[in-house]
Amino acid sequence: MVEYKFLTPEQREHFLEHGWLLVPGSIPKEHVDQWMKDVWTRLGYNPTDPSTWTEETIWMPRHRDMLTKEFSPDAYKAMCELVGGEDRLDRVRNAYSGDQFIVNLGTEYWKDHDIDPRTMPAWHIDGDWYRHFLDSGEGALVVIQVYTDILPRGGGTYICEDGLEGICKFLYEHPEGSGNKPETGMYDHIKKCAAFKQFTAKAGDTILMHAHLPHCTGKNHLRKLRVIANPHVTLKEPLNLNRANPEDYSLCEQVILRALHKPSLPEYHATTARERYYPRNYVAKFSRVQGELERMVHAAEAAGKSRDEVDSVYLKGEEAIKVHNVRNGLGGEVQASQRITVA
Ligand SMILES: [Fe+2]
Structure with missing residues (x-):
């Protein structure tokens, strides 16, 4: 039976219903400040002169890290409970939080232009380093660690809440597994979805998203520095969608069962080998x-x-x-x- 000592019943229900959860104020200010103090030096831009901001969105490399359990203790407790307990977590891969920031500075163009989220080209689920199955545990949670306040229209991540069901269906119907690129067809349903949201948050917040919640980079219409990091929570084993005792299902597993309207999935089995790859995005960050x-x-x-x-x-x-x-x-x-x- 999964024990809940940190998440309230309301928070658990929110995750089940929406596929994500905000853990406010979960990164101590000294940790935010420690890595943010040289962000402009690293970028090489003048903070007060937007004409020097030659890139819109920047995926930065990691120089420093800290055990997530120590970096953001409350977010870590939430992560553990969402996946069904600390003992299910991989103790090495993705156990550390680092300063591989994703910076969104916007552009002059976006200051006075808008875009319909359905037409945004970059809808995706994360995970360029493994073959995706319905029950994959490699990126069981997608984590957004917030380093600057994110105002409305300020470059927060867009999510498509009612798109989660379509991702689960796609993966259920493809037990042979799939990549996460658009040409797989995994995101074709998003243009028919309606429940879009652009996150707002405060520096120090953590947002925890289900692996199958589609999302994309939001436009920053404000040209105000927006900094997040986007680590993941990796499990030792795949999710279990056919547990003997229903009380043992994690919230992450329950989201999938709900999306597919099934009490359990005894018929689901990955039919090809689970594979892990060298992360596609490392080369660009390392450059x-x-x-x-x-x-x-x-x-x-x-x-x-x-x-x-x-x-x-x-x-x-x-x-x-x-x-x-x-x-x-x-x-x-x-x-x-x-x-x-x-x-
Ligand atoms: Fe992403």
């Missing part, structure tokens, strides 16, 4: 490391500090990079490109 490190080191030196005070895994030696790679599914070895020098 920014050299520039970020140079700016971080030069900023430290300009402030009269030693470069040893710059906090980045890439300046801490081979062993630190190996650990980073294991935690992030990048293999156990240091890649030649990861040995970075800053002049």
Whole structure:
């Protein structure tokens, strides 16, 4: 039986009904501030001059991390209860929260233009590093850690609440598994959906989304810095959609059963091997490391500090990079490109 000591009955019902949950104020301010203090240095933009903001949305690499259990204790408690208990969590993969920010700065164009969310091109469920099945546990929860206040129209993630059912149906009808790209047809139903929402939140909040809740990057019409990180919760085993005791179903499992209008799914079995891949998006993020490190080191030196005070895994030696790679599914070895020098 799943025990609930943190989530209230209202919060549990909200997750079941909407496929997501806000855990307000769940990242201590000192953790937000610690990683946010050099975000503009890393970006290389002038915070007061939007003409220097040459990119709209930026996926940044990870320099530092901390066990999620320590980084955001309340969000961690919520994660554990949503998946049915801490013992179901993978203790390495995705157990750490880091500063791989996703920055949304908007553009001048979007200041006075709008878009119908149904027509946005980038609807997706997360997970470029595994083959998706109805019961996949690799990305059981999609986590949005909020580092800046997100105002209405301020670049918050869009979700499609009534699109979750269609994702579950698609995966149920494809026990051979699927990728998560649009050409799979997995998102074709979204243009007929109606329950769209753009998140707003406060710095320090955490939003926990079900793996099968479709979402996309929202437009930032305000040109006010919006920073989130988007880690995941990974389970040791796939979800179990055919439990002997119904009280053992996690809330994540119950969302799927509800979406398919079934009390259990004894007939569902993955019919091909579960596969994990090298994350597609790592290469693009990593391409920014050299520039970020140079700016971080030069900023430290300009402030009269030693470069040893710059906090980045890439300046801490081979062993630190190996650990980073294991935690992030990048293999156990240091890649030649990861040995970075800053002049
Ligand atoms: Fe996403």
